[in-house]
Amino acid sequence: MSCTHDHDCEDHNCAADWSLYKHINLDQVTALNESVAGSIKSVFKAWDRRLDNSEGFLESNEGDPELLVFIPFTSDVKIKSISVVGGAEGTSPSKMRAFINRDGIDFSDAQNMQPVQEWELAENLQGILEYQTRYPRFQSVGSLTLHFPENFGANATQIYYIGLRGEATQLKRDAVTNVVYELYPNPSEHKSSDVGRFSHVE
Template sequence: MACLHDHSCEDHDCAADWSLYKHIDLPKVSALNEAVHGSVKSVFKAWECRLDSSGGYLESNDGDPELLVFIPFTSDVKIKSISVVGGADGTSPSKMRVFINRDGIDFSDAQNMQPVQEWDLVENLQGVLEYQTRYSRFQGVASLTLHFPENFGAETTQIHYIGLRGEATQLKRDVVATIVYELMPNPSDHKTPADAGGGFSHVE
């Protein structure tokens, strides 16, 4: 199946300029409970290729529809919307819960933690629906974890495409950490006579 050229793409703001696909750190993308190891990487592709599953798709293990997808970025991003194309015959995920900047969480963590946002999904087989984020909460995102706890009744969950729309800040995470470190005051740099007596006097 060839990739589609969607003439209406610019009309509803899904143009490539807004896609965060190129800012995903694809080699580090991972999933828990995927039937085929590494298959999660195949669901991230250009918008016009969203219906092309020739490169594979993500499917959960038989009898266990729950999936957890970890998506790191190469720079901080702001996320405006998320699009998910699931499988047919009840295999599409029916709920999505999202966590930000929480590396290494497992299913137990995901079930017990409060998500930044969650959505009830519909079967979106053509990829035309986007789920809007609470944009003010999706700033400075270094990684995104998507929890799909259930589907529409099938034995497995299938995901063929995940699309993220927003903006990249081009600010690397290690640069941010360095800036924060340099801005933090070091009490040892502000010693006063009171220090000699074992106390500490705050200097304005």
């Protein structure tokens, strides 16, 4: 089922599809060049609240429309598509570039690195558009960095909503090290039943 139109999402199915926001580590989300510190957190919300701007929005500094958004997750995710609702009068971002599992990227890095994928964006004021990912490239995503280099001509860029559609694994990010260690149990430290317990871990 497509989730590109409001009438498709009158039941709960589309809302569930867009539920990756629940797996975002919101405390660690950051944005470079935001005019109001911490405003990036306001753009992540439930699908059915994507047009609710009561909690604010993300805006770049005046005269510099470029934005860089870092989104870490609490578990590895698979991202199928991305939706971005921008502002009116030329303030919507016109291009989006994605980087995966690259912490600490700055504007210089983003401009010089090859993104995993990039999109030409349309103004999506009603939140009915989504941009498909090259899905095989968006597996095991621990963090996503989105680079918005330009907009439709305004002095600043505004973003009201970023939605991520996909699915989360059951593997928590802070448990990865322990799980990998247990994949290779030492027979002298584990009973035979313990060894078998970890043999099916993916």
